[in-house]
Amino acid sequence: MIPRARKSPVPLDTCHLAKAIEMIGDRWTLLILRASLFGVRRFDDFQKELGIPRTVLSGRLANLVENGVLEKQTYKEDGKRARPEYILTEAGEGLRPVLMALTQWGDDFASDGALPPITFTHAKSRQKVRPAFVDEDGRETPLSETRVSLRR
Amino acid sequence: MIPRARKSPVPLDTCHLAKAIEMIGDRWTLLILRASLFGVRRFDDFQKELGIPRTVLSGRLANLVENGVLEKQTYKEDGKRARPEYILTEAGEGLRPVLMALTQWGDDFASDGALPPITFTHAKSRQKVRPAFVDEDGRETPLSETRVSLRR
DNA sequence: CAGTATCCGGTCTGATACTG
DNA sequence: CAGTATCAGACCGGATACTG
Numbered sequence: 001m002i003p004r005a006r007k008s009p010v011p012l013d014t015c016h017l018a019k020a021i022e023m024i025g026d027r028w029t030l031l032i033l034r035a036s037l038f039g040v041r042r043f044d045d046f047q048k049e050l051g052i053p054r055t056v057l058s059g060r061l062a063n064l065v066e067n068g069v070l071e072k073q074t075y076k077e078d079g080k081r082a083r084p085e086y087i088l089t090e091a092g093e094g095l096r097p098v099l100m101a102l103t104q105w106g107d108d109f110a111s112d113g114a115l116p117p118i119t120f121t122h123a124k125s126r127q128k129v130r131p132a133f134v135d136e137d138g139r140e141t142p143l144s145e146t147r148v149s150l151r152r
Numbered sequence: 153m154i155p156r157a158r159k160s161p162v163p164l165d166t167c168h169l170a171k172a173i174e175m176i177g178d179r180w181t182l183l184i185l186r187a188s189l190f191g192v193r194r195f196d197d198f199q200k201e202l203g204i205p206r207t208v209l210s211g212r213l214a215n216l217v218e219n220g221v222l223e224k225q226t227y228k229e230d231g232k233r234a235r236p237e238y239i240l241t242e243a244g245e246g247l248r249p250v251l252m253a254l255t256q257w258g259d260d261f262a263s264d265g266a267l268p269p270i271t272f273t274h275a276k277s278r279q280k281v282r283p284a285f286v287d288e289d290g291r292e293t294p295l296s297e298t299r300v301s302l303r304r
Numbered sequence: 305c306a307g308t309a310t311c312c313g314g315t316c317t318g319a320t321a322c323t324g
Numbered sequence: 325c326a327g328t329a330t331c332a333g334a335c336c337g338g339a340t341a342c343t344g
Contacts, residue, residue: 004237005191007201010269012183016258017251021182023262028336030177034169039157043306049159053337058307068261083305085156091261096295097283098253099169105250106168109220109243110175115303117162120285123297127287131249133272135279138292143248145275151267180316195326205318210327235325 009150023067024095028052028060036070037096041085061086069095101131161302175219176247180204180212188222189248193237213238221247253283 012018024030031050040046047057064070069092076082100120107116120129133141164170176182183202192198199209216222221244228234252272259268272281285293 001239002189002191004193006197008187008190008192010190012201014266014269015186016263016266016268017186017255018183018258019262020254020258021179021186025177025179025182027173027177030173031164031170034167034173035160037154038160038162039154040160041156045158047306049164051338053339054307055309056336056338081305084307087153091257094257094261097285098250098257100285101250101253101283102172103169105243105246106170106172109246110171111168114166114168116168117166117303119301119303120298121301122287122293123299125287127289129285129287129293129298131253131283132286132290133249133252133281134284134286134292135274135277135281137279138284140286140290140292141274141281146272146281147275149271149273151269151271199326203318205316206327207329208317211316233325236327 009148024064024069026060028056029064030099032057032060032064033069033092033095034099036086036088036092037099041075041087042083043086046086064092067091097131104131161300176216176221178212180208181216182251184209184212184216185221185244185247186251188238188240188244189251193227193239194235195238198238216244219243249283256283 008015024033028050031052032046035046035049040049043057043061046052046061047054050057052060061070061072065072065086068089070086071089073085073087074082075085103116103118103120121127122129133143133146135141160167176185180202183204184198187198187201192201195209195213198204198213199206202209204212213222213224217224217238220241222238223241225237225239226234227237255268255270255272273279274281285295285298287293
């Protein structure tokens with residue numbers, strides 16, 4: 001087991017994990033991102049799916065745009081008038097692995113024994129895919145063999 | 153780019169990701185888990201590191217224990233009296249890959265260009281390790297080749 | 305549709321103090 | 325140390341209404 005520490009090796013104010021938590025570590029924000037990664041883009045679609053108060057949704061979307069996770073674009077269907085859409089930026093797309101990993105955690109530990117409603121698979125081989133850590137050569141490294149290295 | 157969806161393929165109430173977000177998707181909870189994964193175990197150590205109000209810390213720890221993420225154990229140093237400690241359960245340890253992935257995301261997108269204060273490496277080879285998805289044979293699968301499969 | 309405005313009750317935050 | 329008690333203020337959640 002991990003030894004007891006009086007404090008973390010990295011102070012909170014220079015910790016990128018802490019910054020990330022600051023940016024997206026909030027219930028509604030995470031639920032918005034979940035929907036977003038499934039392809040939901042429009043205000044009312046988010047609102048209906050999540051049942052989130054409109055004022056709160058408005059604020060969260062603005063934060064996500066401000067933090068560069070979503071981009072507010074204008075989309076025009078022919079015959080209809082232009083509408084805004086919230087599209088994931090590269091940074092937003094970068095959260096996909098994080099939420100996939102959290103989904104798997106939910107399957108393993110928050111499911112009450114229920115089978116997972118979705119699984120992640122390889123497009124061609126249809127093999128199941130799971131989150132893991134790989135070294136520079138793309139070989140899997142067991143969690144037990146990974147270490148944290150502090151930069152001096 | 154991902155096609156627009158009117159709603160997510162999985163309803164919120166059967167979604168394990170949503171459940172996971174419900175359990176740990178909150179700022180303080182995530183920060184507690186961060187410290188926890190670094191080895192912090194005691195009430196006052198959490199409190200000092202995070203600057204979290206004591207009442208709130210008390211509540212969050214109770215939630216985490218109730219959700220089976222932390223276990224409240226009693227530890228006895230010789231010569232001193234027994235003290236409680238909050239130790240990660242197996243479920244709690246299972247969150248390590250999630251927070252590692254989020255750390256990497258923070259390094260990539262929330263760092264303002266600063267170098268990462270920590271890196272994850274292989275214990276022996278010292279090679280850098282990064283989060284990825286692997287198939288059943290432990291081979292890396294690019295995100296672009298993964299698909300979501302709905303269970304019928 | 306995509307928001308903003310408003311209102312209300314509740315929880316969270318933050319600070320400080322107190323207890324075993 | 326490890327909490328509970330208390331309190332003021334901010335923010336949130338939920339509902340409803342209004343506007344372009």
